[in-house]
């Protein structure tokens with residue numbers, strides 16, 4: 001359940017940025033979570049609801065954009081995107097010489113403050 | 115009012131990890147973050163490593179557990195500086211927990227610091243603590259499906275120690291499959307097959323370790 005640490009970290013970043021910009025409340029937080037990041041969106045939402053209590057983000061919603069795993073196959077010379085969280089070979093040709101380009105994201109993108 | 119933030123969620127942890135790392139570098143201490151499922155043999159590997167090389171290389175140990183200090187006692191009995199961290203429920207060590215204990219830790223004169231992470235195949239992989247490398251331990255009795263079930267840890271590690279090979283005759287585990295899938299996930303992964311019980315294969319691990327520390 002490291003979603004709890006992740007939720008706390010993203011709350012800290014959001015609160016810091018809100019105050020730095022001179023605002024008092026956070027209405028929503030937008031994050032990008034890669035499918036291969038090891039984070040379960042539902043668990044993160046649950047954890048966020050727990051850590052936000054008593055903070056300036058108490059009423060904030062967390063909007064999670066899930067980023068699929070994508071990459072490039074050296075063999076096919078083509079890009080691919082898959083539904084799975086993890087792949088070890090090209091979904092088109094099966095070759096293992098692939099470069100994973102997305103899916104490990106763990107980013108906070110934007111906060112809505114007032 | 116929308117404010118763009120665009121930062122990594124774990125940036126605070128990573129920043130502290132970098133500070134820890136600078137401190138380790140200052141003292142010339144090489145740091146290994148050792149991760150595995152509970153019971154795979156982390157403490158056993160540390161004990162064996164200490165017995166093999168503590169004459170030549172000065173080792174220190176940080177033990178991470180949810181509760182208790184049994185592992186730290188095992189290490190202390192070998193006359194090695196050790197400190198126990200109890201995470202109080204957290205399933206992994208983070209950089210801040212390490213920072214809090216290294217202030218009082220005798221880093222001076224150490225060559226190698228081994229940090230035994232909390233037993234867990236998922237969470238520790240995500241949190242840097244200031245280590246030079248991550249090493250993962252998998253006991254062969256855990257099954258050959260683990261690389262594809264827990265890929266993140268295999269991808270983050272520099273070395274994989276396959277432990278308990280003395281138990282191979284009693285299982286149907288396909289060790290070649292473990293090696294093949296681990297290396298497909300991480301082509302740079304170094305793999306060692308060992309038994310902390312019989313000592314088999316430990317010499318290669320020790321040699322590799324020594325080559326890193328120089």
Ligand SMILES: Nc1nc2c(ncn2[C@@H]2O[C@H](COP(=O)(O)OP(=O)(O)O)[C@@H](O)[C@H]2O)c(=O)[nH]1
Pocket residue numbers: 150151152153154155156157158159233277278279280281308309310311312
């Ligand atoms: N048969 C066998 N048992 C082992 C081996 N290594 C460790 N064990 C046993 O596995 C159990 C857990 O080991 P421990 O080092 O405490 O695991 P940790 O939880 O990862 O620190 C202990 O009872 C060890 O004696 C091994 O190579 N072979």
Ligand SMILES: [Mg+2]
Pocket residue numbers: 156157158185230
């Ligand atoms: Mg242990």
Ligand SMILES: [Zn+2]
Pocket residue numbers: 073074075076077090091092093094095
């Ligand atoms: Zn291909």
